Amino acid sequence: MRGAAATRLLASCELCPRMCGADRLAGKRGVCGAADELRVARSALHFWEEPPISGEAGSGTVFFSHCPLHCIYCQNAGIANGQVGRDITVERLAECYLELQSQGALNINLVTATHYAVQAVAALDRARACGLSIPVVWNTSGYERAELVRALNGTVDVWLTDLRYARPETAKAFSAAPDYPEVARSAIAAMAQSDAQVIVRILALPGHVEEAFENVAWLVNTFGERVTLSMMSQYTPMGAFPQHPELEQRVDPDEFDALLDFVDSLGVEEYFWQEGEAALESFIPDFEACEGV
Ligand code: SF4
Structure with a gap:
């Protein structure tokens, strides 16, 4: 994941599970929407992640434009489709990391960086050489190749990953990725074998909360306390979905409470969960376009 060999990966890109083979060095765009540029939408302190990630000081979040997954219910579509963002150099990205550290950030939090993994890691190396010392x-999204997860061992201190779907048909309908359940579970297994802390976010989707139950059961039975659960109720409808009207509502609070009861019933003593309006703030921050970039 470093040096000229890493850059050559972009000539036939297989960084994410789409493995679309786009020649990004020649300016071709992959399924994710990225080509040879490095496009970043925001670099700023963020206070709405899990408590150990945000703390009081804030997490130094860097939001990368474009996205390999493209969920139909995306809460940050402007960033995911690349409309929001600014093309910058690896050197400028390293400066962003250092600026976040100087603002007191607890960590550098790379949000949807997979398609820019080569540049994000190169910028980390450059920033480390200039004094970056925070995790x-x-x-x-969890849609990661296990190979990439292993390649990032030693670079990543905390895996903060979603596990969204348990069933291929749902993953196909909402993210055109029927392999998501298998791929994400393999990626999480690789994360659990790494040296890093692993926090798995379970996003309850309206009409599909039973898949959250399935994923919780699999995580607890497979990994026990090696992974920390973060239960999320923040789904917010972002438009009309004639084919999937269930996505036009929020998650039923009673269903979410039942999901938390299920986590408790499995004997999980420490996990995170969202409640009330805090959930809204955390998922749809009022982005000032290109802040800090
Ligand atoms: S990161 Fe983008 S270009 Fe690379 S395989 Fe995935 S979708 Fe294709």
């Missing part, structure tokens, strides 16, 4: 959080 690195890789904040991901």
Whole structure:
């Protein structure tokens, strides 16, 4: 994941599970929407992650434009489709990391960085050489290749990953990624074998909360306390979904409470969960476009 060999990966990109083979060095765009540029939407302190990630000081979040997953219910579509963002150099990205550290950030929190993994890591190396010393959080949808997870061992200190779907048909309908359940579970297994802390976010989707139950059961039975659960109720409808009207509502609070009861019933003593309006703030921050970039 470093040096000229890493850059050559972009000539036939297989960084994410789409493995679309786009020649990004020649300016071709992959399924994720990224080509050879490095496009970043925001670099700023963020206070709405899990308590150990944000703390009182804030997490130094860097939001990368474009996205390999493209969920139909995306809460940050402007960033995911690349409309929001500014093309910058690796050197400028390293400066962003250092600026966040000087602002007191607890960590560098790379949000949806997979398609820019080569540049994000190069910038980390450059910043480390200039005094960056805070931990690195890789904040991901969970749609990651296990190979990439292993390649990032030693670079990433905290895996902050979603586990969204348990069933291929849902993953296909909402993210055009029927392999998501298998791929994300393999990625989480690789994360659990790494040296990093692993926090798995379970996003309850309206009409599909039963998949959250399935994923919780799999995580607890497979990894026990090696992974920390973060239960999320923050889904917010962002438009009309004629094919999937269930996505036009929020998650039923009673269903979410039942999900938390299920986590308790499995004997999980320490986990995170969202409640009330805090959930809204955390998922749809009022972005000032390109802040800090
Ligand atoms: S990161 Fe983008 S270009 Fe690379 S394989 Fe995934 S979708 Fe294709």
